[in-house]
Amino acid sequence: MSKNILEVKDLRTHFFTDKGVVKAVDGVSFNIQAGKTLCVVGESGCGKSVTSMSVMGLVSKPGKILDGSSITYMGTELTKMSDDQYRAVRGNEISMIFQEPMTSLNPVFKIGFQISEVLMLHKDMSEEQAHQRSIDLLNMVGIPRAEAIVNEYPHQLSGGMRQRVMIAMALACEPKVLVADEPTTALDVTIQAQILELMNDLKVKTNTAIMMITHDLGVVAEMADYVVVMYAGKVVEEAEVKELYATPKHPYTVGLINSIPKLDEDREVLDSIEGSVPNPLYLPEGCAFAPRCKFAVDKCRKERPELKEVKPGHKVSCFVVQEGQA
Amino acid sequence: MSQQPLVSVKNLKKHFPIKSGFLKKTVGHVKACDGLTFDIMPGETLSLVGESGCGKSTTGRTVLRLLEPTEGTIEYNGKSVTDMNKKELVDLRTEMQIIFQDPYSSLNPRMTVGEMIKEPLIEHGLYKRGPELDQRVVDIVTMCGLADYHVNRYPHEFSGGQRQRIGIARALALEPKFVVADEPVSALDVSIQSQVINLMKDLQKEMGLSYLFISHDLSVVRHISDRIGVMYLGDLVELSEKKEMFDNPRHPYTHALLSAIPQPDPTRKRDRVILSGDIPSPANPPQGCKFHTRCPKAVDKCKKDIPEFRDIGNKHFIACHFPMGE
Amino acid sequence: MLKTNDTAVAVDVNKAQNESIEGPWQMAWKRFRKNKLAMAGGIILILLILGAVFAPLISPYTLDHMDYTQINKPPSAQHWLGTDQLGRDYLTRMLHGSRISLQVGVFAVLISVVLGSLIGGIAGYYGGWVDNLCMRIVEIVMSFPFLPLAITVSAVVGARLPAEFKMYITMMVIGLLSWTGLARMIRGQILSLREQEFMQAAKALGLSDKRIILKHLLPNTVAYIIVSATLGMAGAIMTESALSFLGLGVAPPTPTWGNMVQNARDFYILTNRPWLWMPPGIAIFLTVMSINLLGDGLRDALDPKTK
Numbered sequence: 001m002s003k004n005i006l007e008v009k010d011l012r013t014h015f016f017t018d019k020g021v022v023k024a025v026d027g028v029s030f031n032i033q034a035g036k037t038l039c040v041v042g043e044s045g046c047g048k049s050v051t052s053m054s055v056m057g058l059v060s061k062p063g064k065i066l067d068g069s070s071i072t073y074m075g076t077e078l079t080k081m082s083d084d085q086y087r088a089v090r091g092n093e094i095s096m097i098f099q100e101p102m103t104s105l106n107p108v109f110k111i112g113f114q115i116s117e118v119l120m121l122h123k124d125m126s127e128e129q130a131h132q133r134s135i136d137l138l139n140m141v142g143i144p145r146a147e148a149i150v151n152e153y154p155h156q157l158s159g160g161m162r163q164r165v166m167i168a169m170a171l172a173c174e175p176k177v178l179v180a181d182e183p184t185t186a187l188d189v190t191i192q193a194q195i196l197e198l199m200n201d202l203k204v205k206t207n208t209a210i211m212m213i214t215h216d217l218g219v220v221a222e223m224a225d226y227v228v229v230m231y232a233g234k235v236v237e238e239a240e241v242k243e244l245y246a247t248p249k250h251p252y253t254v255g256l257i258n259s260i261p262k263l264d265e266d267r268e269v270l271d272s273i274e275g276s277v278p279n280p281l282y283l284p285e286g287c288a289f290a291p292r293c294k295f296a297v298d299k300c301r302k303e304r305p306e307l308k309e310v311k312p313g314h315k316v317s318c319f320v321v322q323e324g325q326a
Numbered sequence: 327m328s329q330q331p332l333v334s335v336k337n338l339k340k341h342f343p344i345k346s347g348f349l350k351k352t353v354g355h356v357k358a359c360d361g362l363t364f365d366i367m368p369g370e371t372l373s374l375v376g377e378s379g380c381g382k383s384t385t386g387r388t389v390l391r392l393l394e395p396t397e398g399t400i401e402y403n404g405k406s407v408t409d410m411n412k413k414e415l416v417d418l419r420t421e422m423q424i425i426f427q428d429p430y431s432s433l434n435p436r437m438t439v440g441e442m443i444k445e446p447l448i449e450h451g452l453y454k455r456g457p458e459l460d461q462r463v464v465d466i467v468t469m470c471g472l473a474d475y476h477v478n479r480y481p482h483e484f485s486g487g488q489r490q491r492i493g494i495a496r497a498l499a500l501e502p503k504f505v506v507a508d509e510p511v512s513a514l515d516v517s518i519q520s521q522v523i524n525l526m527k528d529l530q531k532e533m534g535l536s537y538l539f540i541s542h543d544l545s546v547v548r549h550i551s552d553r554i555g556v557m558y559l560g561d562l563v564e565l566s567e568k569k570e571m572f573d574n575p576r577h578p579y580t581h582a583l584l585s586a587i588p589q590p591d592p593t594r595k596r597d598r599v600i601l602s603g604d605i606p607s608p609a610n611p612p613q614g615c616k617f618h619t620r621c622p623k624a625v626d627k628c629k630k631d632i633p634e635f636r637d638i639g640n641k642h643f644i645a646c647h648f649p650m651g652e
Numbered sequence: 653m654l655k656t657n658d659t660a661v662a663v664d665v666n667k668a669q670n671e672s673i674e675g676p677w678q679m680a681w682k683r684f685r686k687n688k689l690a691m692a693g694g695i696i697l698i699l700l701i702l703g704a705v706f707a708p709l710i711s712p713y714t715l716d717h718m719d720y721t722q723i724n725k726p727p728s729a730q731h732w733l734g735t736d737q738l739g740r741d742y743l744t745r746m747l748h749g750s751r752i753s754l755q756v757g758v759f760a761v762l763i764s765v766v767l768g769s770l771i772g773g774i775a776g777y778y779g780g781w782v783d784n785l786c787m788r789i790v791e792i793v794m795s796f797p798f799l800p801l802a803i804t805v806s807a808v809v810g811a812r813l814p815a816e817f818k819m820y821i822t823m824m825v826i827g828l829l830s831w832t833g834l835a836r837m838i839r840g841q842i843l844s845l846r847e848q849e850f851m852q853a854a855k856a857l858g859l860s861d862k863r864i865i866l867k868h869l870l871p872n873t874v875a876y877i878i879v880s881a882t883l884g885m886a887g888a889i890m891t892e893s894a895l896s897f898l899g900l901g902v903a904p905p906t907p908t909w910g911n912m913v914q915n916a917r918d919f920y921i922l923t924n925r926p927w928l929w930m931p932p933g934i935a936i937f938l939t940v941m942s943i944n945l946l947g948d949g950l951r952d953a954l955d956p957k958t959k
């Protein structure tokens with residue numbers, strides 16, 4: 001059992017707006033090990049993006065990581081670090097790639113410069129060394145004619161290529177953790193297949209831990225070793241990937257998996273989850289999923305369930321499931 | 327008994343001129359839609375799938391003459407749409423409608439739901455202002471899964487899924503027979519997608535609609551289509567009945583597209599066909615078969631000769647010199 | 653019959669059925685109210701406008717009342733803002749001056765808004781050669797140097813007309829030369845609105861051009877026009893003041909803040925009789941500042957950034 005590179009315990013990130021407090025992330029815990037991929041899955045508004053931002057220390061006003069939250073990277077507590085200390089970690093030990101390849105690269109700088117910048121800042125390389133390493137990195141991420149691309153601008157590349165450049169930038173300093181926030185959502189499906197394959201290959205080569213945020217359960221099945229399902233700021237289920245898909249337990253997870261149209265199934269009516277995600281300003285009392293849940297009982301509407309292990313390595317936050325097991 | 331097709335498209339082309347230079351000379355064309363031929367029967371759903379740049383959205387809008395076709399003919403119920411004058415076209419709108427992709431920009435933020443739906447009914451002289459019209463609006467709105475008091479609310483008060491329902495209600499207010507659905511669920515969360523797809527299927531049965539369903543997501547398309555057409559860079563490369571398409575894809579692109587879709591089943595072994603390279607620009611498509619630059623089976627002939635769109639039996643059409651399985 | 657997704661409805665709409673409907677204008681007003689600076693600007697402006705409207709009623713003296721015993725007197729109980737070189741009460745002149753300045757501001761902006769919206773609107777909506785033509789006209793007008801033109805018009809036309817008309821000339825000159833910025837902005841706004849899918853939806857529904865322009869396009873541009881007009885007023889008032897100060901706008905004896913500031917040209921007056929130039933200067937500053945605050949506040953409130 002490999003050691004945990006990143007440990008998140010009881011993370012709470014709340015946004016104090018003038019309309020009220022938005023509890024974007026409300027008590028989330030998970031661990032990531034070297035060379036493994038953790039997928040955080042959920043729909044819009046569940047708090048998965050804010051979770052990744054919290055790990056990167058990129059939460060800005062009116063958001064705040066509350067006291068009592070802990071994010072430990074290789075033993076160091078990130079929430080207690082100063083801005084300068086965090087900056088030394090970001091891009092260097094923990095990197096991030098974003099969803100929108102069209103807007104995540106600076107349009108006025110050459111590709112080579114954008115990668116070299118990271119290297120020169122964190123690794124103290126000289127310009128030539130960084131330039132050479134940039135070319136190596138572009139080759140590593142499968143960009144053809146790397147020597148030429150190094151001198152081109154982002155607008156000259158396609159979406160898939162730009163995403164590869166982002167990955168190259170993120171991996172330049174050989175970080176131990178790569179946070180990927182919906183990295184392939186904006187890409188065409190054939191390009192997505194390329195990028196996912198690339199990420200898996202690189203993960204094996206560099207033994208980087210990956211924390212991937214996505215809403216696509218197909219991508220999760222492809223990439224994850226371990227899955228965390230979020231709803232309304234909390235973790236509702238977590239398990240190893242095969243276990244989760246074989247026996248999903250939380251009604252939300254079950255509903256999600258069933259509502260995806262699958263290629264090898266022919267059904268008249270798709271299962272759907274009634275209703276929609278609650279407004280984070282007006283979360284219901286009790287379990288946040290209860291208003292949409294087919295199995296909800298009175299207790300669900302009054303009390304909040306806690307995340308408990310119902311099978312070895314499989315945790316669920318649901319009274320009905322927990323009591324069913326008892 | 328052979329039916330008359332409701333919509334019949336022959337050799338439809340839509341080219342956008344690329345203008346450059348001080349005098350805005352036309353230096354080339356983006357051949358968004360480059361010679362499509364297909365029919366849609368009454369009550370049937372034909373889906374057009376493809377990735378970005380394939381021209382499916384352009385095709386959808388050109389069939390409705392929201393964009394003027396560069397070449398080719400469109401027939402509706404035996405009458406030529408391409409030859410209609412402005413007045414006839416306005417009358418045609420009561421029979422052919424469109425549902426848009428983006429629930430946020432497809433509704434006028436300054437009109438209430440009721441006003442949006444009343445407008446076309448009044449404009450086409452179907453109703454006059456009064457209680458009868460009000461009742462009709464309430465009927466349409468409730469048929470699409472909203473409540474009667476929603477008619478007085480503004481779009482910003484609704485979620486994405488609800489807004490899409492409003493868009494559907496608006497399109498169906500005129501009781502058209504043919505609806506172009508341009509990626510209607512792509513911008514929605516997974517659990518909401520299935521709600522809207524189910525709604526569209528129900529409405530199709532209830533109102534006897536024909537759909538031209540445009541999407542990039544083959545798994546979504548599976549649930550709603552009768553027949554599926556695959557597009558690549560402005561051409562139809564394969565067209566067949568649904569079951570045939572999934573069981574027996576003959577075009578290498580279709581095959582790659584199907585295998586690229588991540589499936590929510592971690593135990594599946596993937597014999598993935600990962601296409602190399604990027605999607606070429608529709609302004610500068612490759613010579614011969616446009617897919618030859620990425621096709622794993624391309625040979626010399628593919629680089630020179632454009633394959634014909636032909637019937638290979640079993641109502642299965644394909645544009646390929648060497649279809650798979652032959 | 654299709655089943656209505658009852659649960660969907662109950663959970664989706666976080667407001668009860670009988671809660672008030674919040675249209676885009678109500679939301680904008682709420683946002684505006686929260687902006688303290690903008691509200692302050694608005695209040696100051698309202699007070700200034702009231703002062704101008706009721707000037708004859710609240711002025712302690714009539715405009716042309718001259719008291720030769722009270723020439724160049726500093727502020728006192730009798731004359732709150734002192735008197736000028738002809739013994740006229742300065743407060744009275746200030747109040748009447750505000751009428752002119754504000755009137756010129758309002759009408760000049762009215763002219764420029766009408767012209768700008770029309771031309772920008774036509775250019776944006778029809779595109780093609782119409783757009784080209786309109787934009788070239790805009791560019792030609794924009795390239796006129798403002799001050800020389802104002803001087804010329806003022807000199808040529810002003811010489812033949814009685815003094816009162818000078819005010820209208822000033823309004824016209826400012827209005828006719830300042831509509832170009834608004835035209836460009838409206839055109840840009842319409843170009844981006846045209847791409848919004850609800851505009852295509854309107855076309856797909858078979859709505860007439862007239863209906864699309866009036867019901868779909870215009871209401872979405874009104875917000876920008878209001879903001880532009882408000883800010884334009886500040887510019888117009890500043891310009892009028894500048895012109896009058898240079899003697900090219902409204903001429904004495906009609907008071908405007910601009911030509912009252914003229915008094916500061918004399919070094920002696922500048923140093924010894926501050927009550928002659930400070931009040932109009934401060935008044936101009938206050939007016940322009942409050943209009944700008946108001947305009948900024950309106951822009952923040954009306955800009956539909958919320959989804």
